[in-house]
Amino acid sequence: MKRNKNSRPVDKKIINDKVLILCCGKTEKKYFDFLRQHFKIELKNVKIKILSAKNNISISMVEEAITYISEYFEIWVVFDKDIDPGFDDAIRKANNNGIKCAFSNVAFEYWLLLHLADKSGILSISDLNNEITRLLGYKYLKNKNMDRVCKDIIKEIFEAEKRARIRHEEHKKDPNKRYSAWCSCTTVYMLTKRLRELNEIFG
Numbered sequence: 001m002k003r004n005k006n007s008r009p010v011d012k013k014i015i016n017d018k019v020l021i022l023c024c025g026k027t028e029k030k031y032f033d034f035l036r037q038h039f040k041i042e043l044k045n046v047k048i049k050i051l052s053a054k055n056n057i058s059i060s061m062v063e064e065a066i067t068y069i070s071e072y073f074e075i076w077v078v079f080d081k082d083i084d085p086g087f088d089d090a091i092r093k094a095n096n097n098g099i100k101c102a103f104s105n106v107a108f109e110y111w112l113l114l115h116l117a118d119k120s121g122i123l124s125i126s127d128l129n130n131e132i133t134r135l136l137g138y139k140y141l142k143n144k145n146m147d148r149v150c151k152d153i154i155k156e157i158f159e160a161e162k163r164a165r166i167r168h169e170e171h172k173k174d175p176n177k178r179y180s181a182w183c184s185c186t187t188v189y190m191l192t193k194r195l196r197e198l199n200e201i202f203g
Contacts, residue, residue, distance in 0.1 A: 018045040019198065020072045021191070022061050024079040026050060026143045028108050032078075034150035035157075035192060041199040058090035058103075065099045074100065076191050081105040082125070087180045102191040105180065109142075111188040114160040115153035120167060120184045157192060164189035 023029045029050050035041070051061055058079040065075045077099055081087045087103070094101045104110050109128035113119055116135040123131075132140040136152060139145075153160075164186050171182040179185075 018047060018072045019043065019074045019076070020065070020068055021046065021048045021076045021078060022065055023048060023050050024057050024061060025108070027146060028078045030143070030146040031108075031112075031150055032191075032195075034147065034154065035195065038150075038154050039196055039199065041195055043195070043199055046195070046198075056084060056086035056090075058084050059086035059093070062090045062094045062097070062099055065094070066097050069098065074194075076100045076102055076194075078102045078108070078188065078191070079104075080107045081180055082107055088178050091179050100191070100194075102186075102188045103179070104186040104188060105182050105184070108186075108188070109140075110184060111160065111164065111186045112140075112149065112153065114163045114186070115156040118163045122183045161189040161193060 021032060023032070029048050032048050036043070036046070051057070051064060058077070061077045061079055065077050068075055075098075077090075077094060079087075079090065079101075081104070084090075087105075091101050091103060093099075106123065107125050107128060109125065109132060110119075110123065113123075113128055113132050113135075116132065119131065129140055129142070132149075136149065138148075140149060167185050168187055168189075171177065171185050
């Protein structure tokens with residue numbers, strides 16, 4: 001049994017169990033596919049799936065994730081606040097059912113931006129796209145040039161994780177604040193770190 005020196009022993013019976021990542025769009029899937037390639041994450045039991053867009057997409061994702069609980073060792077849902085009215089309810093429902101959330105407020109582009117700069121405060125999707133474009137030096141085209149974008153930013157993933165964690169911890173200090181009010185916040189860093197951890201343990 002392979003073991004991370006900083007982790008507890010892993011029960012052999014879970015080594016072949018599966019991990020499911022449900023994404024709300026192609027941008028997220030392309031990023032995680034690139035991440036696996038970059039870090040040589042060879043977890044054959046990790047499945048990344050895109051769900052078709054629906055009303056209240058986050059709630060729909062969590063509800064679908066719940067139907068897979070008996071089939072997977074670990075399930076993650078990756079979604080954005082954007083204009084989704086079910087954002088808060090989706091996170092609470094996921095937490096209550098053992099589903100892990102990698103959410104972004106306001107959009108996944110905030111996670112991409114943190115690879116390039118430390119930003120906080122209220123940022124619209126347009127602000128995010130424009131700032132990513134400015135810092136990259138070429139136009140960020142959602143779903144069209146993600147391979148190039150990922151190649152140019154992935155080396156800064158550890159800095160992005162650090163920045164995201166700090167922002168997340170700041171928002172968590174107010175337990176009465178709704179998730180949808182956590183402006184410029186993402187928990188995607190928890191999933192990227194988890195994938196590397198699982199690869200080290202099981203890979």
